[in-house]
Amino acid sequence: MADKIKITVQRYRPEQDREPWDQSFEVEYTRETSLLEALNSIKDTQEPTLSFRWSCRMAICGSCGMMVNGVPKLACKTFLRDYAGQEMRIEPLANFPVERDLVVDLSDFIEKLERIKPYIIPKKGESQPGEQREYIQTPAQLEKYRQFSMCINCGICYAACPQYKLNKEFLGPAALTLIYRYNEDSRDGGKEERMKLVNQDTGVWSCSFVGYCSECCPKGVDPASAIQLGKVESAKDYLISMFKKKGE
Amino acid sequence: MDVVKADVAIVGAGGSGLRAAIAAAELNPDLKVALISKVYPMRSHTVAAEGGAAGVVRDDDSLDYHFHDTVAGGDWLCEQDVVDYFVHNTTRELYQLEHWGCPWSRKPDGRINVRPFGGMKVPRTWFAADKTGFHMLHTLFQTSTKYKSIIRYDEHFVLDLLVRDNQVYGVVTLDMQNGVVRMIQAKSVIIATGGSNRCYRFNTNGGIVTGDGMALAYRHGVPLRDMEFVQYHPTGLPGCGILMTEGCRGEGGVLTNKDGYRYLQDYGLGPETPLGQPKSKYMELGPRDRVSQAFWQEQQKGRTIKTHLGDVVNLDLRHLGADYLEERLPFICELARAYVGVDPVKEPVPVRPTVHYTMGGIETNGRTGTRIAGLYAAGECASVGIHGANRLGSNSLVETVVFGRVAGEEAAKFAAENEHTDTAPLTQIAQESLDKALSLVSGERSESVSQIRNEMGDAMEEGIGIYRTDESIRKTIDKLTALKERYRNIKINDQSTIFNTDWLTAIELGFLLGNAEAMAYSALNRTESRGSHQRLDFTERNDEQFLKHSLATYNPDGAPSITYSDVKITKLPPAKRVYGIEAENAEKAAKAAAQNNGGNQ
Numbered sequence: 082m083a084d085k086i087k088i089t090v091q092r093y094r095p096e097q098d099r100e101p102w103d104q105s106f107e108v109e110y111t112r113e114t115s116l117l118e119a120l121n122s123i124k125d126t127q128e129p130t131l132s133f134r135w136s137c138r139m140a141i142c143g144s145c146g147m148m149v150n151g152v153p154k155l156a157c158k159t160f161l162r163d164y165a166g167q168e169m170r171i172e173p174l175a176n177f178p179v180e181r182d183l184v185v186d187l188s189d190f191i192e193k194l195e196r197i198k199p200y201i202i203p204k205k206g207e208s209q210p211g212e213q214r215e216y217i218q219t220p221a222q223l224e225k226y227r228q229f230s231m232c233i234n235c236g237i238c239y240a241a242c243p244q245y246k247l248n249k250e251f252l253g254p255a256a257l258t259l260i261y262r263y264n265e266d267s268r269d270g271g272k273e274e275r276m277k278l279v280n281q282d283t284g285v286w287s288c289s290f291v292g293y294c295s296e297c298c299p300k301g302v303d304p305a306s307a308i309q310l311g312k313v314e315s316a317k318d319y320l321i322s323m324f325k326k327k328g329e
Numbered sequence: 330m331d332v333v334k335a336d337v338a339i340v341g342a343g344g345s346g347l348r349a350a351i352a353a354a355e356l357n358p359d360l361k362v363a364l365i366s367k368v369y370p371m372r373s374h375t376v377a378a379e380g381g382a383a384g385v386v387r388d389d390d391s392l393d394y395h396f397h398d399t400v401a402g403g404d405w406l407c408e409q410d411v412v413d414y415f416v417h418n419t420t421r422e423l424y425q426l427e428h429w430g431c432p433w434s435r436k437p438d439g440r441i442n443v444r445p446f447g448g449m450k451v452p453r454t455w456f457a458a459d460k461t462g463f464h465m466l467h468t469l470f471q472t473s474t475k476y477k478s479i480i481r482y483d484e485h486f487v488l489d490l491l492v493r494d495n496q497v498y499g500v501v502t503l504d505m506q507n508g509v510v511r512m513i514q515a516k517s518v519i520i521a522t523g524g525s526n527r528c529y530r531f532n533t534n535g536g537i538v539t540g541d542g543m544a545l546a547y548r549h550g551v552p553l554r555d556m557e558f559v560q561y562h563p564t565g566l567p568g569c570g571i572l573m574t575e576g577c578r579g580e581g582g583v584l585t586n587k588d589g590y591r592y593l594q595d596y597g598l599g600p601e602t603p604l605g606q607p608k609s610k611y612m613e614l615g616p617r618d619r620v621s622q623a624f625w626q627e628q629q630k631g632r633t634i635k636t637h638l639g640d641v642v643n644l645d646l647r648h649l650g651a652d653y654l655e656e657r658l659p660f661i662c663e664l665a666r667a668y669v670g671v672d673p674v675k676e677p678v679p680v681r682p683t684v685h686y687t688m689g690g691i692e693t694n695g696r697t698g699t700r701i702a703g704l705y706a707a708g709e710c711a712s713v714g715i716h717g718a719n720r721l722g723s724n725s726l727v728e729t730v731v732f733g734r735v736a737g738e739e740a741a742k743f744a745a746e747n748e749h750t751d752t753a754p755l756t757q758i759a760q761e762s763l764d765k766a767l768s769l770v771s772g773e774r775s776e777s778v779s780q781i782r783n784e785m786g787d788a789m790e791e792g793i794g795i796y797r798t799d800e801s802i803r804k805t806i807d808k809l810t811a812l813k814e815r816y817r818n819i820k821i822n823d824q825s826t827i828f829n830t831d832w833l834t835a836i837e838l839g840f841l842l843g844n845a846e847a848m849a850y851s852a853l854n855r856t857e858s859r860g861s862h863q864r865l866d867f868t869e870r871n872d873e874q875f876l877k878h879s880l881a882t883y884n885p886d887g888a889p890s891i892t893y894s895d896v897k898i899t900k901l902p903p904a905k906r907v908y909g910i911e912a913e914n915a916e917k918a919a920k921a922a923a924q925n926n927g928g929n930q
Contacts, residue, residue, distance in 0.1 A: 096825050113568050113638070113668065125779035129831045130823040134368075136535035139571045139664060141463055142372040158667060180506055181828045191369065191483070199471035201430040213420065215427045217439035223432060230432050230464065234371050259471075266430060 083109040086161055088119060090131065091172040093179050101179070104128065110161040116171070117145055117156040120183075133183035140299055143233035146240065147183050148172040153240035155299045175240040189249060190236050193256040197278055199263060202271030222267040229262035231302050238294035238304050244287050251287040252278060254294040254304035261307040264314070276318050285311040330759060331504075331511040332752060335363035335480065336744040337737075338500055338515035340487050340542055342366035343373030344462070344729030345708030345736070346521035347469035348422075352737025353744075354476035360741055363513050365482040365502060367537065367833075370470045374523050374535045375729060378462025379574035379660060381454035382726035384420035386441055390451040392416045399724060400901050402448045402616050403717020404860035405876065406555065409899040411695040411714040415724075415731055422730040423455050431468040432457050434657075444657075445579045446722045448616035448908070450609050452579075454723040459574050459660045462726055469730075485511065486833055487541060489762035490518060491755050492549045496702040498750060501759035503766075505833070508826030512759040514752060516744035517703040519736045520546060524687035524709040525844040526559070527837075530786025532684035533565050533572040542710045544840035546691045547847065551699045552880035554712035554894075555689035556844070557852035557862045560720055561795050563620035565683030566669050567638035573661055573680055575722040578613035580657050581605045582646040584620070585677070586632040592642075596623040598909045605648050610908045618719040618861040619908065621682035625795045636679060638669075643677035650674075682795060686725060688716045688861065689851070692880065692894075697736040703743050707736035712878075714897070718860025769835055774820040778835045781812050781819070785838075788812075789845055793852050798866045802853045806888075809846050816842060847881035847889055854891045855879060872903050 088108055093101040106127055108119045117135055124131050134144040138157045145156040150170050161169070177185035203209055210216055238254035239245050245253045252260075260279055264272040279285050288308045295305040337353050339346045342364050350364045366373065385395050395416040400407045427433055427441070434456050436442045445452040457464040473479055485502040491512070492498070499514040525540025526532045547553050563584070564573040578584070583604065586592045591612065594601045598615040602608045613620070624642060627633050633640040646654060646661075651674045654662055658673070665671045665678045691706040693699050693713050699706055707713070708729045715728060785808075792805025816839060823831035857871035858864050877893035884890060907915050 094825050095827055112670070124830075125777075129778070129821075130825070132823075132828045132830045134372075136368065136372050136537045137374065137377050138535065138569060139377060140667070141460070141660075142368075142374075142376050142535060144368065144372050160667075181825070184828050186506065187369070194471075195474040198475075200475050201428065201472075209428060210424070213424060215424055215433075215441050218435055219439040220435050220437060222439070223435055227432060230467070231460075233376075233463070234369070234467075263430070268428075268430065 083111055084165065085109055086164060087168045088123070089168065089170045090183070092131070092182055094181055108161070112162050114161045115157050116149065116159040116161065116169070119161055120156060132181050141233060143235035146174045146235040146237045148175055148240065153237040153297050155235060155237070158299055174236055176242065176246050177236065177239070187236055190239055190253070190255070193252055194234065194259060197252070197256050197260045198271055198275055199259050201263070201266065201269050202274065204270030207270070216268045218267050226262045226265040229258050229265070229302060229307050231300050232258055233300055235299065237297050237299060241293045241297040243291055243293070244289055248287065250283045252283055254308065257285060257311055258302060258304040258307040261311050276314065279311050280315050280318060285315050330756060331509050332756065333363070333511060333513055334361070334749060335513055335515045336360035337517050337519065337740045338363045338365060338513050339519045339521060340365050340500060341373070341521035341523060341710070342370035342481070343375040343521065343523055343708065344465055344469060344726065345733035346519070347466070347473050348730045348733030349519050349521060349707060349737035349740070350479045351469070351473055351476060352734040353741040354478045356738050356741045357745055358478055360478060360744055362479045363482060363515060364473070364479055365485050365487060365500065365513065367484060367486045367505070369483050370481070371467055372537070373466060374538050375462045375466040375726070377533070377535060377572065378726050379459045379572060380446060380576035380579065381444060381456035381461045381723045382423055382465070383446070383449065383453050383721070383723040384423040384455055384727060385416070385453050386420060386443060387451055387453065390453055394450045395453060397901060398449050399715060399721060400717070401906055402721040403719055404870065404906055405903040406717030406859065406878065406896055408695065408714025408897045409901060410897050413899065414695060415715050415728070418731045419727045422727060422734065426465060426468055426730065429468050429472045431464050434458060444576060445607055445609055445614055447575050447578065447614050447620065448610060448721045449723070452609070454579065456576060458656070459576055459658045465726060482511070482513065487545070488766050488836070489759070490545050490549055490704070491758050492701060493754070493758065497704040498755050501762050505828050510763055512756060514749060514755055516747045516749060517705065517740040519740050520691060520704070520706040520710055521708050521733065521736070522710045525841065526684050526687055528785065528841050528845040528848065529684040529789045530783065531570050531790060533562055533570050534685070539837035539841050540687070540710070540844040541837065541840050542706065543691055544843050546699065546704065546706065547843060547883045549701060550883065551701060551704070552692045552882045553689060553844070553847045554692040554878050554880055555851070556687070556847040556881055557855055557879060558688035558718050558860060559684060559793070559848060560617055560686035560688055560861055561621040561682040562685035563617055563624060563682050564644050564680040566664070567636060567641050567679050567681050569668055570683040571664055571668055572685070573644055573665070573678060574658070575617070577644055577646060577658060577661060579607065581607045581649055582644055583613055585643045585645055586627050587634045588632065592627050592632065593620065593623055596626065597907070597911060600910060610912050612909070615908050616719055616721060621795050622863060624682050634679065639681065641679035641681045644680045645677040646673045647675065647677065686720055688718065688720050696739050697732055698739060703747070705736045705740050707732040718862060766836060769819060770821045770824065770832055774818045776815045776818045776820055778819055778831070778838055781815055782838050782841070785809065785812055785842060785845055789848070793849055796863045796865050797852055798864060799853070802849060806849045806853065809842065809849060813842050843883070850889050850891050851879040851881050876903060
């Protein structure tokens, strides 16, 4: 037997609407119904003009981040059964400009990911392995950054971040995590370049360690911990630079 | 209309598109590369590939073995010269990804680790736990940001190719965020848009996998080749169809029916192997077509398990233990817990076959070139000739990088040798394409996009599923013809120019309907059984008549025409396709015969 739930969605169509407005729907659901399936059924049978991003349905493509009763979540990994007896209110991901309905403008976030040099920068003076050879990387070395390579770029941590809300210059959880991921990779030699970004006011020191990003991350990446580890590195960097100055 | 110029335009930014962009940028840094995708690159469906990518690395393995597995696995419908190029280049490409930072799983000594996969004689599947596609895609995307000559057009929906006198001159796109029509003029174009599996209702694929590039090339006269070969993956979750990787079985998972019996031994894949000791080409490590067909047979015999989400069998992983599962198959555990409420550590996972991969696609030569000058295709959207009638698991992820690279280099060379033509006539072609797309939005209409989409998906499942007959295919064809007619009367409610998904899904549905027809007519005319194309009315392989590729050619006024082209056989003549003990015996017999011949080989 299917149960019913009331879902209210914040709508906004830039060409028609001066400001966002609410639209409510009744949706039937079973034990397996995800919020994404509910939104698709609304689009298919009740309101074809509702726009939202989605693709994989399995919490790996990172398309369907949105606010569910004020909490940033992936729609495909949110189940209606967990809201039985309540109402659901769906809004676009917080802290990003709204393009339309549940679609937000992610360009600032994507630009930050690109800015941090998210690729292996070979170590100076060390020869790279040939075409038919790998870098030797032990499971323990892999483990040092593995968790931080799991980010799906959904933007949920930016919607959760109180500092990003206040200051859009802050590099933010996912980008700082990606820096840490490459810095800790035994194949990489680009740490010095990336630490400049980490050490800036808009780097790790902007984080007030609320930890809500890690609480909301749908993939257990734990950006807050990457940032704290980044702070340790940044502090070391600072001390080393002081010593260097003294020795000059 | 906004007009921009590039040298190479790439449509699709998944594994193939990104690899092509990097290859073009590296070969010739002076070229402007436009990388166009209807989503942000990391949303591309490459992201969902789990199990791994094939590349020979072990001492007991060889390129010959990989060649043999692939050609026999494809039931001899592979282009053998292309497979030869493929197996020679897989490992180099996987090392290249390693150098770019892909977090491949390692052996204790820090070298690359490999796992067994279905239909492969020796373990050769590189993996990054069970998120291999995710890590490959993010590695490629992140690495691509290093190249200043790659200019991305994210969330740009390609409405059409600009083709004149059998040469391509670019694409016309819709910038979804800004509601701007942008023509991207280019000297060469690569299509890398993935499969068309959303033709089916029940599949492992993301919503974006709508065969856009296939449809565009097809409408411009490039044949779609071998479209009847659609892969059912044996292990999808019931209801949603989410993939449980073949890596589950590679690591030792087993399939059981309602009696707890490992039924694969009854279908030419046995004898049964001991629990926890997977053996290459035996039982659960059979190829996907055979394993999916065995499910259907069990279902006919009433030996599958009935659930509220349909009939299933059990994928049992419990004997692998919590620690091992957490190391090798963490995503599988996460997905099973979230989407069917089953913890694989404690309970078997319910699974059933689900549509997964389009073996056929845009006809290309071995260097990814099509019949249209300047137009290339790579990855799942293409039929370069390595998968034949059945793709082996872990061959497609590596295909994206091997042939993505080839496409990037070929398109870069073509662009360097050609000049831009006049823009004005192209703008006119672009305007005509736009008008056609816009005509969907206007007028009094009544048909619903989702209704037609669902009816198409159901008809494909029913008529062109794991087993087909003349009758079932014809019924589906009739349905598709009726749906195409109804499609002309489709109602678009949304009149906005910004992120209008009502309109865009309608355009995608048009792509899907055409591709579905190509699948259906190709299936109808192939009156034999081969690989994933199994006919209950023609149960044997018929090499005399059908050791041929099907070519579906678009016809704007009705059904596609189906013709055939030769299959390139170089060193492995067609033979019986066998697995399990039969394969072992065949190999022994071949060795003995070779010795009796004086040991020539």
